[in-house]
């Protein structure tokens with residue numbers, strides 16, 4: 001195998017290929033302004049890019065392929081060098097960025113984008129486009145160059161020139177929602193690969209329902225770093241298990257990471273690793289367009305997910321830095337760039353792409369127009385109900401009436417026959433109505449299905465044999481699960497929800513953070529949300545997790561206090577189209593505090609008075625989840641001492657903080673003593689109770705014991721609350 005020292009020497013592995021590619025454009029004898037037409041080009045390369053849009057009228061893979069056309073041709077190397085030049089120029093101008101990866105992967109990306117990827121540059125939102133995920137987000141200039149060259153309207157040359165500047169659409173790392181054509185936000189290594197697994201799941205699932213309308217591939221470029229991250233193991237294992245054969249990973253197998261040669265830290269045989277996970281894997285010369293095309297061609301009909309390890313030279317073309325970590329993450333410098341231009345035969349000023357090369361690229365951006373038109377036609381001829389259902393789901397619009405009816409039904413059942421139950425059970429009770437009403441909901445659990453209560457009675461499991469199932473057994477893979485859920489939400493047409501224990505939100509956190517950053521509706525059911533889980537002990541008892549999750553911007557953290565709040569919180573999570581949610585739910589039973597018919601979603605305010613004071617309140621008790629019932633009991637104890645108290649349930653801090661100030665003030669009120677109760681740490685509570693407020697909760701880790709003993713031990717009891725209030729009032 002090619003590794004270590006060998007791989008680092010520029011041109012040492014594939015001197016022939018290197019020389020051939022470097023020679024591209026050497027025959028250009030004069031400078032040509034972009035926009036001007038000209039004919040001076042090397043025609044000696046074996047591989048040419050057609051400048052004629054190929055017929056892409058059908059989705060059949062063979063017909064999607066672009067045919068080399070001898071008439072109007074631009075050499076592959078010239079097209080790839082356009083990427084290299086834009087990447088090094090943009091990084092140089094910004095004096096910041098990562099030129100090595102785009103220069104190394106330019107050949108692979110050129111073949112993919114000009115001959116295989118199904119996309120339409122002027123319609124980045126086409127639902128049946130192939131997804132392209134740049135998991136190695138540090139190579140953002142590769143993606144930006146591709147978007148510019150293929151003609152995404154937003155990605156102008158000016159934007160390339162403003163790489164990494166404030167307000168540009170060429171952010172440091174690719175950001176979903178910020179730059180059209182960017183399918184997911186990447187940068188934290190491994191996430192993109194796991195997102196792609198979710199996208200591939202979404203594709204298969206939707207294809208089972210919308211046959212002929214959803215039928216696309218998911219391509220990923222992943223680096224050594226992506227594959228070293230633990231999340232990649234979870235992702236590839238899940239993909240292999242589900243036989244996601246339309247997922248194709250192009251591994252930038254350059255043997256280099258930031259510290260130097262990969263051999264410093266890694267000796268995994270990636271091919272064997274992927275094969276062991278149920279993938280097909282091969283290794284190719286990532287600078288040989290014919291080999292790249294052949295591998296991609298073969299991948300089209302695979303019955304398993306595909307890994308193509310592309311041996312490349314990082315910083316390809318840079319005279320002294322190619323093959324070295326020094327090309328990874330900083331501007332190459334004027335001298336090195338001058339040398340690279342010579343080596344690559346790219347004799348054009350910074351940021352200039354000659355017209356014929358740009359034209360050939362733009363044609364590539366139009367390659368799938370036929371396929372797009374054919375798809376539009378298929379959509380219009382679809383049964384009208386099915387079509388509107390597809391369009392609704394892709395737009396992320398909820399079936400408002402069905403949702404309202406499902407929520408009303410649950411509430412009416414609870415009003416008619418109030419039930420004491422754990423909020424995880426209440427969540428399942430709500431799901432029994434919500435899941436049938438919202439076909440876009442796809443549930444799951446990381447091997448805690450019976451504990452998380454996320455699978456309703458009628459839900460079928462998704463499997464390689466039947467992708468129509470709406471329940472995913474993610475296995476014990478919380479991180480991969482959370483990132484795959486992001487990918488499903490990004491794909492569109494699906495609202496993913498899944499479950500694990502709240503304490504393991506730490507294992508999901510990087511993906512939850514990205515869902516929040518991207519503004520995607522991903523719903524995490526996290527049960528066993530406090531010491532209330534009891535005997536499993538402090539390893540399983542979250543204490544800091546609510547605070548840690550509340551610290552993530554744009555994430556809604558719900559902690560319902562009973563079955564009615566549980567369904568209200570579910571409704572709010574589903575309606576939050578542009579942000580993820582966590583539902584923190586109990587293992588232990590709770591009384592139903594909300595009784596009677598109440599159509600209003602009180603949780604929508606974030607906080608509301610659940611038990612009013614008799615007369616003027618001296619004490620205001622704010623509590624969440626399982627502690628609300630305890631607070632209500634404390635109110636009774638205080639009343640017996642002649643002290644009037646009110647109780648406010650705070651199911652969602654974030655929604656409460658977003659309420660208008662007057663509404664917030666009204667809820668917080670004027671009581672002398674403001675007391676917060678939550679079986680967790682105090683952090684974050686001062687925003688409600690003030691720094692002089694009293695907090696009853698946890699100051700350290702829990703312990704292993706029956707939960708009632710733990711509540712007693714830690715003083716999270718009606719007596720404990722009453723004593724704390726009395727003490728603050730000076731009446732203890």
Ligand SMILES: Cc1ncc(C[n+]2csc(CCOP(=O)(O)OP(=O)(O)O)c2C)c(N)n1
Pocket residue numbers: 100101136138139187188189190223224225226229252254256257258314328
């Ligand atoms: C989770 C995570 N850890 C660390 C980093 C910082 N980082 C960026 S790229 C990189 C490794 C670079 O090696 P490789 O992935 O092989 O990329 P190449 O240098 O070949 O382009 C690291 C550690 C990161 N982006 N994400």
Ligand SMILES: [Mg+2]
Pocket residue numbers: 223224225252253254255256257
């Ligand atoms: Mg690398």
